[in-house]
Amino acid sequence: MHLHSEPYRNPALPAAARVEDLLSRMTLEEKAGQMTLVEKNSIGLADIADRFIGGMLSGGGGSPSRNTPAAWAAMVRGFQEQALKTRWGVPLLYGADAVHGHANMRGAVVFPHNIGLGASRDPDLVERVARATAEELAATGVNWNYAPMLAVPQDIRWGRTYEGFGEDTGLVTELGAAALRGMQKTAEGARLGSPGTVLATPKHYVGDGGTAWGTSDMFLQQQYMLDQGVTPADEATLRAIHLPPYVEAIRNGALCVMVSFSSWGGMKMHAQHYLLSEVLKGELGFRGFTVSDWGAVQRISSDLLTAVVASVNAGLDMVMVPYDCRAFLGELIRAIRSGDISIQRVDNAVRRILMVKFEMGLFEHPFGDDSGLAQIGCDERRQLAREAVRKSLVLLKNQAGALPLSDDTPLVFVAGRAADDIGIQCGGWTVEWQGQPGDIVPGTTILEALRASCPRTTEVAYDPPGEFESRAGRAPVGLAVVGELPYAEGIGDRADLSLSEEDRAVIRALRERCERLVVILISGRPLIVTDWIEQADALVAAWLPGSEGQGVADVLFGHAPFTGKLPYTWPRSMDQVPQGDPVRPTSTPLFPYGYGLDAGGALS
Ligand code: BGC
Numbered sequence: 001m002h003l004h005s006e007p008y009r010n011p012a013l014p015a016a017a018r019v020e021d022l023l024s025r026m027t028l029e030e031k032a033g034q035m036t037l038v039e040k041n042s043i044g045l046a047d048i049a050d051r052f053i054g055g056m057l058s059g060g061g062g063s064p065s066r067n068t069p070a071a072w073a074a075m076v077r078g079f080q081e082q083a084l085k086t087r088w089g090v091p092l093l094y095g096a097d098a099v100h101g102h103a104n105m106r107g108a109v110v111f112p113h114n115i116g117l118g119a120s121r122d123p124d125l126v127e128r129v130a131r132a133t134a135e136e137l138a139a140t141g142v143n144w145n146y147a148p149m150l151a152v153p154q155d156i157r158w159g160r161t162y163e164g165f166g167e168d169t170g171l172v173t174e175l176g177a178a179a180l181r182g183m184q185k186t187a188e189g190a191r192l193g194s195p196g197t198v199l200a201t202p203k204h205y206v207g208d209g210g211t212a213w214g215t216s217d218m219f220l221q222q223q224y225m226l227d228q229g230v231t232p233a234d235e236a237t238l239r240a241i242h243l244p245p246y247v248e249a250i251r252n253g254a255l256c257v258m259v260s261f262s263s264w265g266g267m268k269m270h271a272q273h274y275l276l277s278e279v280l281k282g283e284l285g286f287r288g289f290t291v292s293d294w295g296a297v298q299r300i301s302s303d304l305l306t307a308v309v310a311s312v313n314a315g316l317d318m319v320m321v322p323y324d325c326r327a328f329l330g331e332l333i334r335a336i337r338s339g340d341i342s343i344q345r346v347d348n349a350v351r352r353i354l355m356v357k358f359e360m361g362l363f364e365h366p367f368g369d370d371s372g373l374a375q376i377g378c379d380e381r382r383q384l385a386r387e388a389v390r391k392s393l394v395l396l397k398n399q400a401g402a403l404p405l406s407d408d409t410p411l412v413f414v415a416g417r418a419a420d421d422i423g424i425q426c427g428g429w430t431v432e433w434q435g436q437p438g439d440i441v442p443g444t445t446i447l448e449a450l451r452a453s454c455p456r457t458t459e460v461a462y463d464p465p466g467e468f469e470s471r472a473g474r475a476p477v478g479l480a481v482v483g484e485l486p487y488a489e490g491i492g493d494r495a496d497l498s499l500s501e502e503d504r505a506v507i508r509a510l511r512e513r514c515e516r517l518v519v520i521l522i523s524g525r526p527l528i529v530t531d532w533i534e535q536a537d538a539l540v541a542a543w544l545p546g547s548e549g550q551g552v553a554d555v556l557f558g559h560a561p562f563t564g565k566l567p568y569t570w571p572r573s574m575d576q577v578p579q580g581d582p583v584r585p586t587s588t589p590l591f592p593y594g595y596g597l598d599a600g601g602a603l604s
């Protein structure tokens with residue numbers, strides 16, 4: 001048999017013709033396999049080929065045991081080689097959550113989380129950041145990113161607030177489309193499939209940012225309060241607030257959409273025929289494929305067959321199983337054989353998946369381009385992240401000319417655990433699903449950056465509790481770096497967004513030991529600062545800046561201006577959360593959406 005004799009292998013043919021040729025050769029089992037997305041540790045190598053698996057993923061923290069770029073590349077290559085052994089050699093999509101750089105991988109550049117990019121208001125920056133992320137993914141063979149996150153978070157108690165660009169639909173729409181272009185197109189405008197591009201996945205369709213407190217499935221995780229809950233919005237509100245980012249993403253070439261864990265109209269999104277098939281694929285003209293979220297199909301019903309039938313018939317094309325693909329495939333094939341799922345629906349799902357694989361050029365280039373391995377974590381990309389950090393900082397208060405720090409400051413007292421902890425400044429979705437404090441990725445902490453940036457005549461002393469017991473007197477400047485510890489998803493749902501008692505003690509202690517106090521807040525959302533802001537001469541919201549703390553020092557020393565603007569309304573107290581709650585009176589927030597000073601004290 002001639003290996004290249006089948007029409008579908010011929011890159012000169014249009015993708016649609018190749019899809020039809022390949023589809024006509026496939027058995028039911030082969031089709032079902034293409035609809036299956038498996039977590040990498042949940043499948044033996046041989047099963048990838050034996051079950052014709054269509055996609056695999058690294059979940060949060062899903063690194064190879066040696067977490068290096070070379071090991072990532074070798075791991076993905078190993079999986080891809082299995083898929084290519086099948087009789088039709090259909091390549092795998094391999095996905096990861098590179099939501100702020102290829103951050104599961106040690107050595108990648110970790111960019112600010114989307115909340116900081118939202119503060120920048122800079123679509124060109126967002127596009128360049130997404131492109132750098134895609135290049136680091138592609139170099140390791142990961143051809144699929146579960147990003148951009150297009151939620152329009154309406155309640156900052158949500159543990160995914162920082163994954164969103166902001167509370168405003170227009171902002172999310174503009175920056176989400178920019179991120180999508182960055183992942184799917186080269187700087188020269190070459191399309192998806194060109195070296196350094198990856199398939200993007202706008203998520204989570206739709207209304208994930210609009211859930212109501214206390215509506216999450218309690219059986220899963222006691223602490224989930226908003227995440228995966230119920231979106232109470234009526235259809236007009238859902239369309240006005242949460243849908244527009246998808247319309248724009250599709251216009252910009254989105255070919256994969258991840259469905260939301262949340263529910264709407266009394267039904268899980270994963271079972272919504274109306275929103276998946278009629279609105280997304282019909283009305284919006286989405287021609288790519290839908291993918292489920294992690295184990296979300298199983299949550300439709302405790303009976304797997306019922307769940308599979310409901311979701312696939314609703315318009316779900318690929319299922320992130322993620323663990324037990326045998327059970328899933330068994331039920332999917334059973335449902336097709338019995339006619340509960342029509343072969344037309346299966347063909348439509350597989351057609352969509354194959355079309356994307358052909359358009360990505362995966363049949364011609366199934367392996368990434370590992371010539372990019374040497375560039376992972378390179379200086380050019382670190383400089384880009386540093387630029388992003390500079391543009392993400394929002395100056396909320398600046399009295400007595402506290403900022404920028406003057407060059408003739410002889411002594412700066414730095415306090416707070418977050419000042420010298422790269423894990424804290426990176427936040428969730430970094431090496432681990434939940435992130436982790438400590439020295440987890442290479443980069444520069446804020447303290448290291450301050451020391452590198454200050455004039456030789458300035459001494460930077462660090463005492464985490466801010467007491468400086470071994471020193472006499474007061475420093476002209478005190479810098480407290482405080483905020484939230486890393487979290488992700490519903491684990492970060494929190495009723496009270498006050499600063500921890502430990503951090504408040506740091507601020508009190510340092511206040512006693514300095515003339516002017518600057519507070520840098522590291523957090524995935526606005527925190528309540530009302531009870532201590534009077535003690536601070538300056539307050540900077542730095543969000544979750546990532547691996548390049550240098551960007552913070554640049555702005556503090558006045559080497560770059562403050563330009564960031566709030567992507568979320570900043571509440572005075574928890575009574576003002578969520579904003580626009582119909583049952584509470586509207587009161588003036590501490591800082592409105594869009595607020596941000598320049599160092600001169602003017603609204604920038
Ligand atoms: C999250 C998604 C993510 C997926 C894979 C889910 O729990 O909701 O955003 O893409 O896991 O890690």
Ligand code: BGC
Nearest residue numbers: 058059060061062294433489
């Ligand atoms: C995985 C994440 C996933 C989460 C969902 C974790 O174990 O690492 O990728 O989003 O489970 O609950």
